Amino acid sequence: MLKIGFLGPKGTFSQEALLEYKKGEKDFVECAFNTFGEIINAVNKDEIDEGIVPIENSLEGAVNATLDTLATDVDLLIKAEIAIEVKQNLLVRKGTNIENIKYIISHPQPIGQCRNYLETNFNHAEIRFLYSTAEAARQVAECDFNMAAIGSLTAAKVYGLDVIAEGIQDSKNNYTRFVVVSKTAAEKAKNNKTSIVFSTEDKPGSLYRILDIFNLWDINMTRIESRPAKDKLGNYIFFVDLKGHIEDDDVRDALTMVKRKTSFYKFLGSYPEFVIK
Amino acid sequence: MLKIGFLGPKGTFSQEALLEYKKGEKDFVECAFNTFGEIINAVNKDEIDEGIVPIENSLEGAVNATLDTLATDVDLLIKAEIAIEVKQNLLVRKGTNIENIKYIISHPQPIGQCRNYLETNFNHAEIRFLYSTAEAARQVAECDFNMAAIGSLTAAKVYGLDVIAEGIQDSKNNYTRFVVVSKTAAEKAKNNKTSIVFSTEDKPGSLYRILDIFNLWDINMTRIESRPAKDKLGNYIFFVDLKGHIEDDDVRDALTMVKRKTSFYKFLGSYPEFVIK
Incomplete structure (x- = not known):
């Protein structure tokens, strides 16, 4: 069975992209990794067959780590691209007062996508960067009611969080393009x-x-x-x-x-x- | 007297760039700000005359926030550029055991510049992003011996920290290019x-x-x-x-x-x- 790596835990935009890529298919196993670098290295070492990693966002631009790794560290082929719409939301533990939020945690990309929102509404909060939006949601679920995560509605559902602000990214046109990397080439398509x-x-x-x-x-x-x-x-x-x-x-x-x-x-x-x- | 904004507190690479820019001159006041966005906005609102902000690093690439702000949010002119060599170091409170480090804190750019070092040596530590390397050093000086900051030797000196690893950036060729923004144009030079x-x-x-x-x-x-x-x-x-x-x-x-x-x-x-x- 085909093993495909994605950025875990469940509820990340990477997983959403993976499900879009394999829509209607069932002959694959989802393998969760902690960082995009680990995904690419696992493909390189034949531990998995394919890996899905973000390469570009319509607000925040290139994903530098992905580009640099593909250019110099490994010899892999891009065999597919998938773009998904990304809506960022402010997630808190039930019972959190918005005035008490001292820390905002998320992956650097979503933080960049919400730069104007954060500067306008939370310019005194401390920003902390984690490796995934879902991990941020998980940490907020265990916090002292002084933290908010930026992440997907799926992540809110998975970790039982309240969504106190929806669609907080700085533009309605927020898309992330992912690529699937592999050692095998894609079949030629029409376009x-x-x-x-x-x-x-x-x-x-x-x-x-x-x-x-x-x-x-x-x-x-x-x-x-x-x-x-x-x-x-x-x-x-x-x-x-x-x-x-x-x-x-x-x-x-x-x-x-x-x-x-x-x-x-x-x-x-x-x-x-x-x-x- | 000319007021020039830089990213504070004292000991940041921005301050170092400012001193290089004004080498041998004394007719200016240094004004510390918390974020690069605040510096640019202060120039735009005539609160200060000039501001120094990073635009590019030889390892981590473009500084997106600076480019985006100059393109769309303000109408300012670049009147000078300064490139300085950047050496990153791992700073801890005296008495910290390297095995006990659970958190690594710094500005996103230095974290990116030390990506390989961190993945090799601290792949289980949590990375937290702050607005300045000097602020990271300040927080480490007050922590529970489980944190390290990435920053300059000057920052280590200012906050009395131990340097447990020197020159940890992923390449010896680590330069950051800063620009000075202002409402007045520069005088024409030879080159x-x-x-x-x-x-x-x-x-x-x-x-x-x-x-x-x-x-x-x-x-x-x-x-x-x-x-x-x-x-x-x-x-x-x-x-x-x-x-x-x-x-x-x-x-x-x-x-x-x-x-x-x-x-x-x-x-x-x-x-x-x-x-x-």
Whole structure:
């Protein structure tokens, strides 16, 4: 049976994404992990077959740890993407007075998604970061009535918490895109995307010359994300998503040229494009 | 007297950057703030003349809150940049046993800079995020011998803490670049940089066409950073740094064209280039 890793405990947005990915299917086992890094490493060591990790949020941007791990620490392929709508809520233990809240706990991403709400309503509360929103909910369920968690309605239900504010993220358009990583490639679908990561030579115009290749072959780049190369301030690696499959002639030829013109290049996979309904 | 805001309390890397910025000068007052957002807002409301905020780290990447605030919430100019080397250290109260450390507290950026160290050495400790490294040191000085802070040697000195591990960041090349924001522009120096932020139309090749403008005018782009536009997953705004001053003919003409070809455009300032020794 296929083993798929997700960020536990039950009730996280990761689990929600996993259920969307495997909608209508039953031939898999959900394996809960404590951190996204542990999930990726478990796939890398063949302890599980696939892992689902967040890569981007529409408010808070790139998930740095996921990008950095995929670029340098492991050799895995992205075989699917899933985007889910994320509604953040303020969860407290039954009986908590809103004026008594001294600590707000959650994963760094939801804290970032609710930055304006927190600055407006809780600018004197201490923010504590945990590895998961569900873990935050679990801790609030055991606290001294002075703590609130930011998390999903599912997490509130699982841990018997009161929801004192719903939809507190800074915009209605709050989506998180997850990717499924694996050692096996996805089957080619009708509409596909391809992800690569590369670094350019340290000279003027080098990024432009790579984008010029995409332009020549009429490749549609849907995303570019820069991350520090970590060797020197001002050196970067670039994550690029583009439309098409590595087996399409244009994509294959363009990426062959990109590989030739970059100092570091890694293919991160071709996978079916996910369309938000 | 010139009032300059920095992230307090004393002993933060922000204060170190401020002293580097004003090296040899005495005609200013240091004003400590609790968050970077408060600093930027204080400049915006004319409560202080200038504010120093981090914008990029060589390991952890962009400082999202700074970029987002400069792009959308205020109309301020960058008038200087300063890069300082950042060495993170593990600080404890005298008498703390390393095996008893249950909590590690710091600002999210240093936590990110020490990600590998923490996963290797403290994967069972709970990470708590505070608004400043110096505040973390202050809290450790009052704790029950079960906490460690990540912060500077200066912070250790100020709060009388023991340094049990030095230079724990994940790479020797750990630099943070700060910018000084103000309502007044910098004087033109010998070597300058210019920062802009823009969003492109939502169609294939639109970013390429902007970089094409830089290429036409021989403008050297030193950095491109994408952030979510926050309206829809997959829409981005781009922060670009380039060499040259807005009063240089080429830069002025190229940026006039960029402004014409973008759906949103904002000039963030021309300022002297800082060179790391």
